[in-house]
Amino acid sequence: MIAHKTLKPNNNYDIVFNNNRKTPMLVSIIRIGLLMMTTYCFSGTARGQSNHSNPWAVTDVGVLPPIASITGGVWLKGELHVHSRHSKESSNNPISKILAFSKAVGMDYICITDHDNHVNGDVANNTWADPEFKSDSILLLYGAEWTTTRGHGNVFSARPYDHQRLYDVRDQRDVVIGAVKKQLGVHLSANHPSGKDHFGYSYDMVNSIEVWNSAVWSKNANAIMIWDDMLSSGRKLTGRGGSDAHHGVPDKPEQATTNSYQAKANYVGTPTTWVFATARTSQAVVDALTNGRVSVSANPYAPRVEFYADLDQDGKMDMMMGDNARPTGKPVKFRVQLTGQTVSGATYTVNVVKNGDKFGTFQATGKLPTVEFTDTPATSGRTYYRVVVEGPPTAYPQVPQSMALSGNMVGLSNPICFNFDPNF
Ligand SMILES: [Zn+2]
Numbered sequence: 001m002i003a004h005k006t007l008k009p010n011n012n013y014d015i016v017f018n019n020n021r022k023t024p025m026l027v028s029i030i031r032i033g034l035l036m037m038t039t040y041c042f043s044g045t046a047r048g049q050s051n052h053s054n055p056w057a058v059t060d061v062g063v064l065p066p067i068a069s070i071t072g073g074v075w076l077k078g079e080l081h082v083h084s085r086h087s088k089e090s091s092n093n094p095i096s097k098i099l100a101f102s103k104a105v106g107m108d109y110i111c112i113t114d115h116d117n118h119v120n121g122d123v124a125n126n127t128w129a130d131p132e133f134k135s136d137s138i139l140l141l142y143g144a145e146w147t148t149t150r151g152h153g154n155v156f157s158a159r160p161y162d163h164q165r166l167y168d169v170r171d172q173r174d175v176v177i178g179a180v181k182k183q184l185g186v187h188l189s190a191n192h193p194s195g196k197d198h199f200g201y202s203y204d205m206v207n208s209i210e211v212w213n214s215a216v217w218s219k220n221a222n223a224i225m226i227w228d229d230m231l232s233s234g235r236k237l238t239g240r241g242g243s244d245a246h247h248g249v250p251d252k253p254e255q256a257t258t259n260s261y262q263a264k265a266n267y268v269g270t271p272t273t274w275v276f277a278t279a280r281t282s283q284a285v286v287d288a289l290t291n292g293r294v295s296v297s298a299n300p301y302a303p304r305v306e307f308y309a310d311l312d313q314d315g316k317m318d319m320m321m322g323d324n325a326r327p328t329g330k331p332v333k334f335r336v337q338l339t340g341q342t343v344s345g346a347t348y349t350v351n352v353v354k355n356g357d358k359f360g361t362f363q364a365t366g367k368l369p370t371v372e373f374t375d376t377p378a379t380s381g382r383t384y385y386r387v388v389v390e391g392p393p394t395a396y397p398q399v400p401q402s403m404a405l406s407g408n409m410v411g412l413s414n415p416i417c418f419n420f421d422p423n424f
């Protein structure tokens, strides 16, 4: 049992990554060796009787950090995955065009995520150094699409960082990559995690996952499945969207390419990621993304999904999606609200997912469609709830063919969590 106790770290990466490269590898090897020894030793008793106690079992998470204000902030909408002319396969998509479009449809923030392998990792002297990389109204995040043999990930940062280091380390072991990512202090996100270019790294390195890639909602089913698996195993990863658009509308007909049709079907805002930020700053956007106060809508004009809970039964909502609390053993009242422009006379269907399984389906109508339901999260072990909203599509005249591709998918929330270990 003593061996077990010493084996249980609060956070693997903290221990491994704070050292230099040689020591952590050694620590890992010793730890894995001990783990194999104890597994072998205990396999005999596990077969016959039940005096086995799992040292990794979910235990009391103790006192959790207080929940931040659910009113002291601002909802900001943005795009987290778009390629400019600095990605080789893009067409008619200079940064100026992306930003002018984003401004016209009311975006608050954007991250231009060009393929880093197209510039051998030197994003700083390409995308970020482009004279067009500036805006007087839109918060511009620094980032890139980390484009590697084992998959793609987007980096989000409020300030410039040394992307070259992340590019150089891409084929190394995950413990090495994770250490570099941690040193850079950036938010890393798994892109289109399933299928071609699936994300073949440890999800323990990432802060979020692209659960809604492009206007074609139907192709995201496996990404949602991976997300639920990560959440169910205690990994509180944020789900986010990204259009992954590469092609803009040509200025002149003769500039059209074979892919130019895409600009009217999938472009900035299909889908749109909403964040509840404490302030209108790039850092607050990245922090909200990391914390999970995030929902995703089909386009910038579609209603925003807000998901709240009243934990202490005082009739006032006191937590929202992305938040994590200790259950009290008493019923919790949940509220789903669609804010913004709703389709006149529409009925919206709210599907609630609890711990990866279907919990219930509710209907909502009216100017501010709202659904309330009650459930009692278990006092031991983790519980999470998230919602998916379906209904008639909201028109997006600037990208007119996108509505048919997203179909009746309106938006999704991040989870409201109970008993998730913040030190995991
Ligand atoms: Zn990609």
Ligand SMILES: [Zn+2]
Pocket (backbone or CB within 6 Å): 081, 083, 145, 244
């Ligand atoms: Zn991409």
